[in-house]
Amino acid sequence: MTVTRRWPLVVWLVALGVFAVAAGRLRLATDLSAFLPSRPSASEQLLIDQLREGPASRLILIAVEGATELAPSVAEGSAPVLISGLMAERLRQDAGFSAVSNGAAAEREPERRLLFRQRYLLSPAVTPERFTVEGLRAAVRASIDRLASSAGLMTKSLLPSDPTGELLAILDRMAAEARPETAGGVWVSGDRKRALLLAQIRAAGSDTDAQARALASIRAAFADAAGQAGAADARLILSGPAVFTVEARDRIKGEAIRLSAIGTGVVAFLLLAVYRSFTALLLGLVPVATGALAGIAAVSLGFGVVYGITLGFGATLIGEAVDYAIYLFVQAGEGREGGGSGGWFDLYWPTIRLGVLTSVCGALPLALSGFPGFSQLGVYSIAGLLAAAAVTRWVLPGLLPRGFRIRDLSRAGEALIRLAGGLRPLRWLVPLAVALACGSLWLHRDSLWNEQLSALSPVPPEAQQRDAELRADLGAPEVGYLVVVGGQDAESALQAAERVSSRLAALAGEGVIAGFQSPSNYLPSLLTQRLRREALPDDGVLRERFAAAVEGLPVHPDRFESFFADVKAARGAPLLTSEDLRGTRFALAVDSLLVRGSQGWTALLPLRAPAVPSGPGLDASRIRASLSDVPEAVLLDLKAETDGLYRGYLTEATRLSAGGAGAIVFLLAFALRSPWRVLRVCLPLAAALAVVTAALVAGGHRLTMLHLIGMMLAVAIGSNYCLFFDRLAQAGATAPARLGRILVSLTLANLATVAVFGLLAGSSVPVLSAIGVMVAPGTFLALVISAMYSRPYGGAA
Amino acid sequence: MGLRPGLIGFFILAFLPLAARAEPWGIAQLMQALAARHSGRAEFVEKKYVSVLTEPVESSGELSFAAPDRLEKRTMRPLSERLVLEGERLSLERGSERRSVGLDEYPEIAALVGSIRSTLMGDRAALEKTYRLSLNGDARRWTLLLVPSTPAAAELVAYIHIGGSDGKIDRVEIHQPGGGDYSVMSIREMPQR
Numbered sequence: 002m003t004v005t006r007r008w009p010l011v012v013w014l015v016a017l018g019v020f021a022v023a024a025g026r027l028r029l030a031t032d033l034s035a036f037l038p039s040r041p042s043a044s045e046q047l048l049i050d051q052l053r054e055g056p057a058s059r060l061i062l063i064a065v066e067g068a069t070e071l072a073p074s075v076a077e078g079s080a081p082v083l084i085s086g087l088m089a090e091r092l093r094q095d096a097g098f099s100a101v102s103n104g105a106a107a108e109r110e111p112e113r114r115l116l117f118r119q120r121y122l123l124s125p126a127v128t129p130e131r132f133t134v135e136g137l138r139a140a141v142r143a144s145i146d147r148l149a150s151s152a153g154l155m156t157k158s159l160l161p162s163d164p165t166g167e168l169l170a171i172l173d174r175m176a177a178e179a180r181p182e183t184a185g186g187v188w189v190s191g192d193r194k195r196a197l198l199l200a201q202i203r204a205a206g207s208d209t210d211a212q213a214r215a216l217a218s219i220r221a222a223f224a225d226a227a228g229q230a231g232a233a234d235a236r237l238i239l240s241g242p243a244v245f246t247v248e249a250r251d252r253i254k255g256e257a258i259r260l261s262a263i264g265t266g267v268v269a270f271l272l273l274a275v276y277r278s279f280t281a282l283l284l285g286l287v288p289v290a291t292g293a294l295a296g297i298a299a300v301s302l303g304f305g306v307v308y309g310i311t312l313g314f315g316a317t318l319i320g321e322a323v324d325y326a327i328y329l330f331v332q333a334g335e336g337r338e339g340g341g342s343g344g345w346f347d348l349y350w351p352t353i354r355l356g357v358l359t360s361v362c363g364a365l366p367l368a369l370s371g372f373p374g375f376s377q378l379g380v381y382s383i384a385g386l387l388a389a390a391a392v393t394r395w396v397l398p399g400l401l402p403r404g405f406r407i408r409d410l411s412r413a414g415e416a417l418i419r420l421a422g423g424l425r426p427l428r429w430l431v432p433l434a435v436a437l438a439c440g441s442l443w444l445h446r447d448s449l450w451n452e453q454l455s456a457l458s459p460v461p462p463e464a465q466q467r468d469a470e471l472r473a474d475l476g477a478p479e480v481g482y483l484v485v486v487g488g489q490d491a492e493s494a495l496q497a498a499e500r501v502s503s504r505l506a507a508l509a510g511e512g513v514i515a516g517f518q519s520p521s522n523y524l525p526s527l528l529t530q531r532l533r534r535e536a537l538p539d540d541g542v543l544r545e546r547f548a549a550a551v552e553g554l555p556v557h558p559d560r561f562e563s564f565f566a567d568v569k570a571a572r573g574a575p576l577l578t579s580e581d582l583r584g585t586r587f588a589l590a591v592d593s594l595l596v597r598g599s600q601g602w603t604a605l606l607p608l609r610a611p612a613v614p615s616g617p618g619l620d621a622s623r624i625r626a627s628l629s630d631v632p633e634a635v636l637l638d639l640k641a642e643t644d645g646l647y648r649g650y651l652t653e654a655t656r657l658s659a660g661g662a663g664a665i666v667f668l669l670a671f672a673l674r675s676p677w678r679v680l681r682v683c684l685p686l687a688a689a690l691a692v693v694t695a696a697l698v699a700g701g702h703r704l705t706m707l708h709l710i711g712m713m714l715a716v717a718i719g720s721n722y723c724l725f726f727d728r729l730a731q732a733g734a735t736a737p738a739r740l741g742r743i744l745v746s747l748t749l750a751n752l753a754t755v756a757v758f759g760l761l762a763g764s765s766v767p768v769l770s771a772i773g774v775m776v777a778p779g780t781f782l783a784l785v786i787s788a789m790y791s792r793p794y795g796g797a798a
Numbered sequence: 799m800g801l802r803p804g805l806i807g808f809f810i811l812a813f814l815p816l817a818a819r820a821e822p823w824g825i826a827q828l829m830q831a832l833a834a835r836h837s838g839r840a841e842f843v844e845k846k847y848v849s850v851l852t853e854p855v856e857s858s859g860e861l862s863f864a865a866p867d868r869l870e871k872r873t874m875r876p877l878s879e880r881l882v883l884e885g886e887r888l889s890l891e892r893g894s895e896r897r898s899v900g901l902d903e904y905p906e907i908a909a910l911v912g913s914i915r916s917t918l919m920g921d922r923a924a925l926e927k928t929y930r931l932s933l934n935g936d937a938r939r940w941t942l943l944l945v946p947s948t949p950a951a952a953e954l955v956a957y958i959h960i961g962g963s964d965g966k967i968d969r970v971e972i973h974q975p976g977g978g979d980y981s982v983m984s985i986r987e988m989p990q991r
Contacts, residue, residue: 146855148851148855149857149877150873150892151871151873151907157979160848161850555852555855556851557850557851
């Protein structure tokens with residue numbers, strides 16, 4: 002070995018060390034934020050904060066379903082009710098949960114006591130006017146009238162201590178909120194088939210391990226409860242962000258390992274079958290391994306964290322990076338005794354180099370994408386490909402043992418030449434297929450794209466559907482319309498929420514909205530609480546005014562000592578804090594409606610649309626108009642927002658893909674310096690993609706931006722094949738042995754690619770499968786079409 | 799439409815006393831007689847005697863029942879309120895406020911209005927889930943006594959007296975535990991429309 006040959010080896014080994022160190026610092030991220038935009042708008046940021054860290058991310062929706070379809074609806078003593086009770090009891094003891102609720106009356110009682118104790122701070126009716134003689138008289142009069150109502154006999158016990166009806170005022174306001182139904186004393190679904198529970202995990206939403214443990218506890222509690230209730234065939238349904246995160250992590254992690262392992266295995270088997278040499282196999286995997294390491298190192302340095310999905314994507318790199326070594330081994334088989342691989346490099350390295358550059362252009366749109374998950378895939382691919390190509394060019398030849406040779410492939414080469422010759426007369430099929438494909442795409446043009454953002458979500462559609470059902474059953478606010486107000490701290494956000502609440506209450510009175518929720522209903526701002534406390538007169542004044550107020554009313558004035566005592570106590574009591582709500586349903590509500598964001602605090606006020614059978618749900622302009630004097634309030638129409646978000650992503654993906662395609666054409670034009678040759682490279686690719694896309698659409702697929710990204714990868718890989726055919730066409734007559742070797746290498750490279758991406762196509766992770774279904778058939782067709790249009794070589798034989 | 803149930807009611811009523819006289823009078827016969835009636839409308843006046851108040855609170859309105867399980871209580875005075883109990887659902891309208899919830903949501907109303915409905919339906923099994931029944935008097939003038947048998951119901955009700963003649967209810971007295979508060983509802987049947 003000469004000195005000049007040793008240098009690349011040294012550089013390579015040093016680089017490997019650097020990559021290993023960089024990759025060693027890798028932090029694996031498993032949450033779903035890979036699929037959330039990295040440059041969000043304010044409202045997107047809100048959703049992301051919620052999904053990542055917010056209390057909503059800690060919420061688990063639990064449903065327990067009876068044994069069979071025929072099971073009677075849930076009622077007292079039925080299995081789901083028993084299981085619900087047993088599970089709630091056990092999970093409440095579990096330190097992993099900060100709150101567990103199943104709607105049982107037992108938990109409502111302490112909540113009622115809390116409301117009763119704090120009624121003078123919570124009731125919206127407490128004002129100085131309420132405690133004048135006239136105000137008191139009107140309030141007591143109204144309370145007596147309430148006694149006449151159906152619930153009168155029950156409310157009468159409140160009269161001596163709460164003659165002004167503050168508790169009822171609070172309960173009335175809460176009753177206007179959507180709540181789950183109850184049966185047999187616990188929450189049930191609207192169709193009464195399931196018992197429902199809510200659990201909040203104590204750990205943060207980003208702690209996936211804690212979430213996995215919590216889910217395991219719930220499953221264990223369910224299994225025990227079902228055993229105890231003697232309902233072995235009852236079903237447990239779980240949903241919520243924690244469930245999605247854990248499932249996605251497990252699935253992505255599982256698939257990342259599985260697909261990479263199977264992909265490597267398949268490619269190794271394929272290479273071994275062709276090379277019949279372990280040395281060649283191991284050497285062939287050197288560029289791949291270096292590329293993978295370089296890719297991980299680049300992502301680790303560039304992003305700090307690596308998403309599980311990026312590693313899963315490592316499989317795709319095998320499919321591509323292994324090609325370079327295949328070209329080297331198979332094509333350079335000739336003349337080894339002579340100039341070694343040097344001669345081959347002189348001839349074909351420019352072609353491979355151009356192929357690497359077009360691949361980089363193809364991966365560039367990914368790297369520039371607004372989704373961190375995708376830009377990681379792009380960076381990973383670019384770094385990996387450059388490293389693999391460089392290793393093949395400068396390191397691998399130095400590693401080849403003297404006299405290195407793979408099996409003689411000339412027979413396979415001859416067969417492929419015959420095959421190509423046989424395909425050539427069929428080339429009229431290509432324009433026909435392309436025309437059909439374009440026609441079919443034109444016919445389907447309205448249903449070409451999946452317009453829903455959820456199509457991008459790593460959460461499977463059935464799981465999204467299930468989540469929506471449970472959410473509706475639990476009366477969790479339907480995320481349709483929200484008013485959002487911010488503040489520097491929780492107090493100012495609550496004050497803003499109160500200003501909005503008063504406008505919304507007026508709108509509810511007019512029937513513009515059916516109702517709304519506000520964190521300030523459960524936790525009024527300190528300012529409001531202080532005003533309410535100051536509205537309470539001192540004991541002597543109150544007694545005097547009350548006596549005057551009830552004169553002429555049919556009450557015994559001497560029965561109200563507990564009222565005077567409670568007001569006196571309320572005047573001296575501390576204000577209500579979120580700490581006082583802990584463990585109640587109100588704490589869950591405040592937690593999810595009052596959110597600490599990256600900039601200050603945000604209060605969310607979900608609106609309920611009035612039940613209008615037809616027409617638009619909400620009169621947004623009227624709501625905006627009435628909120629116009631609360632400048633910081635924003636009405637969010639989440640449907641419109643998410644639609645806009647999706648359109649934005651799609652536009653971005655289209656723009657970047659177009660940019661990538663443009664860059665490839667520009668690169669080819671620059672390198673090949675001939676419009677005809679550029680066309681010769683690009684047309685087979687375009688034809689292959691048109692046919693694959695039309696087949697997918699005709700097969701019922703709807704395209705998402707993931708398919709666009711798949712197209713770019715297909716272009717990145719397929720362009721290499723086209724370039725080789727272009728090189729052959731340029732070279733004029735080629736010796737059949739050399740031609741055969743080139744065809745063998747291209748076929749082998751494509752088989753490796755098809756094997757790896759075919760595996761991806763079967764993945765249950767939408768990102769991977771969308772890319773797989775595009776790349777595997779796309780590259781194969783690109784190869785076949787290029788071969789069909791290559792020049793006949795029979796004459797040169 | 800309106801004629802048929804009325805006619806059926808007429809025939810049942812016409813033959814009922816005969817049937818009742820033929821057998822000894824008991825809870826089973828009362829339930830049968832009650833269940834035989836499929837619909838009816840009545841005016842009610844309800845007086846609540848509450849110890850905090852110096853005089854009873856009076857409310858009045860209309861009750862209507864339609865088989866199998868729909869009971870509507872429409873209060874006109876002093877505050878208008880409409881309460882409909884149908885199946886396991888309870889709808890409540892008070893002023894502009896309108897709510898429809900599962901019966902479980904309001905255990906008090908379920909215990910009180912629900913027991914009236916079960917009686918009107920002649921649903922002995924439903925009554926016996928929460929109450930022990932005993933019957934006094936004869937078919938012409940009977941009193942059904944409901945005493946809670948579950949602790950939950952005992953917290954809400956001391957006992958309920960339901961009085962009537964044949965298959966008709968004309969008086970419901972609900973006595974509350976402790977304090978001796980009670981309410982009396984007098985029911986006067988209105989002719990079928």
